[in-house]
Amino acid sequence: xxxxxxxxxxxxxxxxxxxxxxxxxxxxxxxxxxxxxxxxxxxxxxxxxxxxxxxxxxxxxxxxxxxxxxxxxxxxxxxxxxxxxxxxxxxxxxxxxxxxxxxxxxxxxxxxxxxxxxxxxxxxxxxxxxxxxxxxxxxxxxxxxxxxxxxxxxxxxxxxxxxxxxxxxxxxxxxxxxxxxxxxxxxxxxxxxxxxxxxxxxx
Amino acid sequence: xxxxxxxxxxxxxxxxxxxxxxxxxxxxxxxxxxxxxxxxxxxxxxxxxxxxxxxxxxxxxxxxxxxxxxxxxxxxxxxxxxxxxxxxxx
Numbered sequence: 001x002x003x004x005x006x007x008x009x010x011x012x013x014x015x016x017x018x019x020x021x022x023x024x025x026x027x028x029x030x031x032x033x034x035x036x037x038x039x040x041x042x043x044x045x046x047x048x049x050x051x052x053x054x055x056x057x058x059x060x061x062x063x064x065x066x067x068x069x070x071x072x073x074x075x076x077x078x079x080x081x082x083x084x085x086x087x088x089x090x091x092x093x094x095x096x097x098x099x100x101x102x103x104x105x106x107x108x109x110x111x112x113x114x115x116x117x118x119x120x121x122x123x124x125x126x127x128x129x130x131x132x133x134x135x136x137x138x139x140x141x142x143x144x145x146x147x148x149x150x151x152x153x154x155x156x157x158x159x160x161x162x163x164x165x166x167x168x169x170x171x172x173x174x175x176x177x178x179x180x181x182x183x184x185x186x187x188x189x190x191x192x193x194x195x196x197x198x199x200x201x202x203x
Numbered sequence: 204x205x206x207x208x209x210x211x212x213x214x215x216x217x218x219x220x221x222x223x224x225x226x227x228x229x230x231x232x233x234x235x236x237x238x239x240x241x242x243x244x245x246x247x248x249x250x251x252x253x254x255x256x257x258x259x260x261x262x263x264x265x266x267x268x269x270x271x272x273x274x275x276x277x278x279x280x281x282x283x284x285x286x287x288x289x290x291x292x293x
């Protein structure tokens with residue numbers, strides 16, 4: 001295996017501090033979302049791609065059925081958005097990748113967390129992760145959205161497997177969504193659709 | 204999963220902090236900085252995704268606990284742009 005990442009970063013720092021022999025250890029460097037930045041276009045290309053413009057919103061439709069992670073078991077009802085709607089409001093077709101991350105944070109004390117299991121037709125990246133009953137789900141969709149076109153992502157929900165399960169309670173969660181559109185050519189844009197009312201699950 | 208850098212990708216870098224990439228079928232380069240450049244340095248055709256997560260966790264302070272999910276999305280974006288490919292691909 002090659003050099004450790006911290007060694008690579010430390011070498012960079014050392015090279016910039018050539019007047020000092022002290023080696024600074026890179027630990028606890030703040031993490032930020034890794035992104036692909038499109039370099040400044042050359043004059044010939046600058047006129048071709050127009051910037052991406054879009055809106056995203058959650059639509060609360062039919063009451064969701066919360067399914068147990070891994071399938072099987074009892075299904076529970078509640079409220080939550082059912083569709084994430086994404087509309088191209090720009091002057092040119094969007095072609096690229098749509099990345100969606102949904103976080104559900106409990107309001108108050110809960111025994112069970114809920115998460116977004118699927119967001120069809122997007123593909124889930126990894127499993128739904130739970131930490132202190134806070135869930136994070138990430139999805140990716142690659143395709144084209146024509147000018148004025150709206151595409152809909154259908155959400156389904158799950159809940160943590162806990163034994164014993166609570167009964168006769170309703171838990172409420174805050175939903176935060178990040179939508180990043182990364183065109184094959186041009187700069188990315190980020191959207192943050194809001195949710196109202198807050199998702200709930202009834203045990 | 205083990206990833207390697209795409210065979211048709213040209214790159215230029217300044218240390219481990221900033222990397223410019225150009226897929227030879229494309230006309231516009233892209234730039235990776237900070238954590239994105241750090242992840243690129245770890246893609247060597249040998250490290251597994253688990254190896255990469257471990258090195259990132261040892262290096263970066265991830266207050267929100269979203270590092271792995273965001274890094275997975277980033278790798279998916281790199282693959283979509285054909286900047287990386289599975290190391291075991293024929």
